[in-house]
Amino acid sequence: MASLTLEPPPATDRKIAFREALREAMSEEMRSDPRIFLMGEEVAQYNGAYKVSQGMLDEFGPKRIIDAPISENGFAGLGIGAAMYGLRPIIEFMSWSFSLVAADQILNNAAKMLYMSGGQWGCPIVFRGNDGAGGQLGSTHSWSVEALYANVPGLKIAIPSNPYDAKGLLKTAIRDEDPVFFLESERMLGDTGLVPAGEYTVPFGQAALRREGDDCTLVSFGRPVNFCLEAADELANEDIHCDVLDMRTIRPLDVDSIVASIQKTGRIVVVDQSWPFAGIASEVIAQVCERCFDYLDHQPVRVTSDDVPTPYAKPLEQAYLPHKGKIVEAVKRVVGVE
Amino acid sequence: MTPAPNAKAAPRLSDTLPASTVTKWLRDMMLIREFELRTMAAYQQAKIGGFCHVYIGQEATAVGTIAAVNHDDPVITAYRDHGHALARGMSSRACMAEMYGKTTGCAKGKGGSMHMFDKPNHLYGGHGIVGAQTGLGVGLAFASRYEWEVLNKGSKKVCLCYLGDGALNQGVFHESLNLAGLYDAPVIYIVENNGYSMGTSIERGTTMAHDLSVKAAAYGIDFIEIDGMDVCTIYDRFKPFADDLRERQRPGFVDLKTYRYQGHSMSDPQKYRTKEEVADWQQRDSIDRLAHLLLHRSDEPRAAAIAPSPWHGSLSEDAYKQMQKEIREEVRDAIDFAEKSDSPDPAAELYTDVYANPQPNLSPLREYHHGAKNPLL
Ligand SMILES: Cc1ncc(C[n+]2csc(CCOP(=O)(O)OP(=O)(O)O)c2C)c(N)n1
Ligand SMILES: [Mg+2]
Numbered sequence: 001m002a003s004l005t006l007e008p009p010p011a012t013d014r015k016i017a018f019r020e021a022l023r024e025a026m027s028e029e030m031r032s033d034p035r036i037f038l039m040g041e042e043v044a045q046y047n048g049a050y051k052v053s054q055g056m057l058d059e060f061g062p063k064r065i066i067d068a069p070i071s072e073n074g075f076a077g078l079g080i081g082a083a084m085y086g087l088r089p090i091i092e093f094m095s096w097s098f099s100l101v102a103a104d105q106i107l108n109n110a111a112k113m114l115y116m117s118g119g120q121w122g123c124p125i126v127f128r129g130n131d132g133a134g135g136q137l138g139s140t141h142s143w144s145v146e147a148l149y150a151n152v153p154g155l156k157i158a159i160p161s162n163p164y165d166a167k168g169l170l171k172t173a174i175r176d177e178d179p180v181f182f183l184e185s186e187r188m189l190g191d192t193g194l195v196p197a198g199e200y201t202v203p204f205g206q207a208a209l210r211r212e213g214d215d216c217t218l219v220s221f222g223r224p225v226n227f228c229l230e231a232a233d234e235l236a237n238e239d240i241h242c243d244v245l246d247m248r249t250i251r252p253l254d255v256d257s258i259v260a261s262i263q264k265t266g267r268i269v270v271v272d273q274s275w276p277f278a279g280i281a282s283e284v285i286a287q288v289c290e291r292c293f294d295y296l297d298h299q300p301v302r303v304t305s306d307d308v309p310t311p312y313a314k315p316l317e318q319a320y321l322p323h324k325g326k327i328v329e330a331v332k333r334v335v336g337v338e
Numbered sequence: 339m340t341p342a343p344n345a346k347a348a349p350r351l352s353d354t355l356p357a358s359t360v361t362k363w364l365r366d367m368m369l370i371r372e373f374e375l376r377t378m379a380a381y382q383q384a385k386i387g388g389f390c391h392v393y394i395g396q397e398a399t400a401v402g403t404i405a406a407v408n409h410d411d412p413v414i415t416a417y418r419d420h421g422h423a424l425a426r427g428m429s430s431r432a433c434m435a436e437m438y439g440k441t442t443g444c445a446k447g448k449g450g451s452m453h454m455f456d457k458p459n460h461l462y463g464g465h466g467i468v469g470a471q472t473g474l475g476v477g478l479a480f481a482s483r484y485e486w487e488v489l490n491k492g493s494k495k496v497c498l499c500y501l502g503d504g505a506l507n508q509g510v511f512h513e514s515l516n517l518a519g520l521y522d523a524p525v526i527y528i529v530e531n532n533g534y535s536m537g538t539s540i541e542r543g544t545t546m547a548h549d550l551s552v553k554a555a556a557y558g559i560d561f562i563e564i565d566g567m568d569v570c571t572i573y574d575r576f577k578p579f580a581d582d583l584r585e586r587q588r589p590g591f592v593d594l595k596t597y598r599y600q601g602h603s604m605s606d607p608q609k610y611r612t613k614e615e616v617a618d619w620q621q622r623d624s625i626d627r628l629a630h631l632l633l634h635r636s637d638e639p640r641a642a643a644i645a646p647s648p649w650h651g652s653l654s655e656d657a658y659k660q661m662q663k664e665i666r667e668e669v670r671d672a673i674d675f676a677e678k679s680d681s682p683d684p685a686a687e688l689y690t691d692v693y694a695n696p697q698p699n700l701s702p703l704r705e706y707h708h709g710a711k712n713p714l715l
Contacts, residue, residue, distance in 0.1 A: 118446035121462065
């Protein structure tokens with residue numbers, strides 16, 4: 001059983017933005033492994049649609065930082081073929097919303113190649129880009145793809161909530177032998193955080209305990225982890241104390257840490273920015289019920305996005321997404337406080 | 339200037355090859371045919387499951403094109419893939435055992451008829467989704483170029499990426515042509531144009547079906563059309579085309595006109611074409627044509643116009659019969675082997691080969707782990 005200890009803050013006073021952390025991860029790995037190349041729309045000459053790859057063309061040149069036309073299915077397939085051949089592609093989707101047109105390549109070919117070929121060809125590739133809503137981009141551009149894709153065996157999904165993890169998880173993703181879907185958030189690219197200058201990685205499948213408390217376990221991943229921390233602060237003022245678990249990867253899912261926390265708190269609220277029906281929260285709750293039903297003092301509760309297409313209007317979008325208010329309310333419900 | 343009536347044309351490329359090479363083509367095509375006949379029989383006996391698409395009629399296309407490239411050039415194809423696998427050098431045993439779903443199959447019984455993979459022979463799969471392999475093909479070519487250009491190792495390669503005429507209409511193919519053109523990726527898209535995608539004739543599914551060169555031209559890609567029923571013609575035309583693309587590291591597009599004699603898959607009533615049409619194509623059978631040249635010296639019509647090749651008439655009737663016998667034995671042995679091989683044990687193999695780097699908690703059901711070594715590796 002996982003022993004839960006509070007994740008210490010990074011031992012550094014160096015602060016950089018989320019997008020810089022991503023860039024450092026890619027650049028450092030590219031310096032040490034010439035098989036790695038970055039391909040995607042506007043990654044090279046434009047310096048990245050969201051400036052994640054800024055300056056990388058200058059350092060690595062056009063053979064390794066490669067602008068792709070708007071052909072997600074084509075260049076996702078290209079990356080997978082290149083990975084089979086022995087390269088280590090990083091394929092950037094401007095948004096994971098646009099990965100839907102590449103679904104066949106990323107789900108059939110990347111995820112299943114090792115199995116279909118009887119172990120002959122794996123697919124060491126990273127697909128990365130922005131995931132999730134929050135910028136008033138409307139229904140087509142606001143996908144949280146984690147629930148949709150996590151259903152498929154053969155792939156791994158990482159979803160950092162802060163710059164330190166962004167860098168450490170992306171380096172792990174690039175070195176991994178399996179296809180990794182790396183979900184960033186456009187809303188967080190400018191967020192700054194402590195990131196040491198030295199070499200480090202963050203392993204897959206190990207949740208971070210971000211805050212400690214005996215009353216309720218808050219489980220989340222990606223951007224909503226930050227809303228959980230805000231909610232936990234507010235709840236602490238009312239003497240309700242939460243464990244906040246940042247899962248960091250969805251597949252693998254560190255259910256051991258969740259169970260360990262529930263054994264202490266007896267209560268769980270899962271916060272998931274995808275839709276409720278067959279979402280990640282549903283999966284977490286199912287696994288919790290399978291693993292530690294007897295420890296639960298209240299039925300598990302989930303806070304998800306609302307079960308509608310993502311709206312445009314600001315008040316509608318805010319109402320739709322998980323946020324501090326919804327989380328506070330959910331935790332109060334499970335601990336039995338009005 | 340018109341040539342004098344009795345002037346001999348320059349010898350064809352294939353005419354200059356040793357008899358052993360051309361005889362090997364004949365043998366490869368005959369092997370594929372015999373293999374597919376036995377595949378159909380095994381399917382009818384329910385020894386083979388799923389979807390199964392045989393290659394009978396199209397043998398020359400895989401054999402003639404693969405003969406024109408190097409063994410380490412990547413090859414990738416669609417689901418009608420048994421012929422490519424055998425032409426690339428996969429053993430009949432591994433191919434048949436895969437269809438029988440046995441551990442000795444090329445993918446340990448996890449791929450099936452539509453997903454033949456053979457790493458030692460650089461066959462990057464049979465692919466079941468129409469057109470999906472075209473994206474991978476440009477990636478294989480891109481990577482082979484990256485290998486010598488960025489990593490400074492390896493030599494110039496070409497990737498052979500086969501597709502059916504039905505895949506002409508898939509978006510990913512057009513994206514891939516564009517990417518190949520943009521990135522100078524040395525992928526050769528070989529359309530095995532058998533005139534039909536299931537029951538849809540190419541005219542009903544594809545614009546400009548009578549002139550596919552316009553599709554290549556739209557992407558600035560070199561194009562040739564070849565009679566796919568004559569393995570020598572395929573080699574003669576394809577070899578210089580591929581050599582040139584290899585040298586220049588550019589993509590190509592080949593319209594290989596061929597025909598499948600059998601139905602699309604094992605369940606196809608074939609209402610969409612006439613028996614006469616099938617019979618007409620069978621008149622031009624690639625195996626008969628080459629066997630005829632190898633067995634007889636001068637009565638092949640085109641032989642009159644050219645210098646007879648050293649290999650014309652080089653195969654004796656006895657040697658031919660012996661070859662037929664060996665092939666029948668080889669395929670019978672493959673069936674035997676497949677029959678006798680073990681079926682995979684779900685307890686041992688179901689959860690293997692899902693992840694190259696298995697980790698705890700990837701699934702709520704069971705831990706993944708590494709499987710038995712693939713028999714081809
Ligand atoms: C994306 C997709 N759509 C439909 C199918 C079903 N299907 C399998 S083969 C086929 C016909 C393809 O014909 P063609 O590309 O000409 O190849 P051929 O069978 O003639 O070798 C169809 C429709 C599929 N496998 N994949
Ligand atoms: Mg066809």
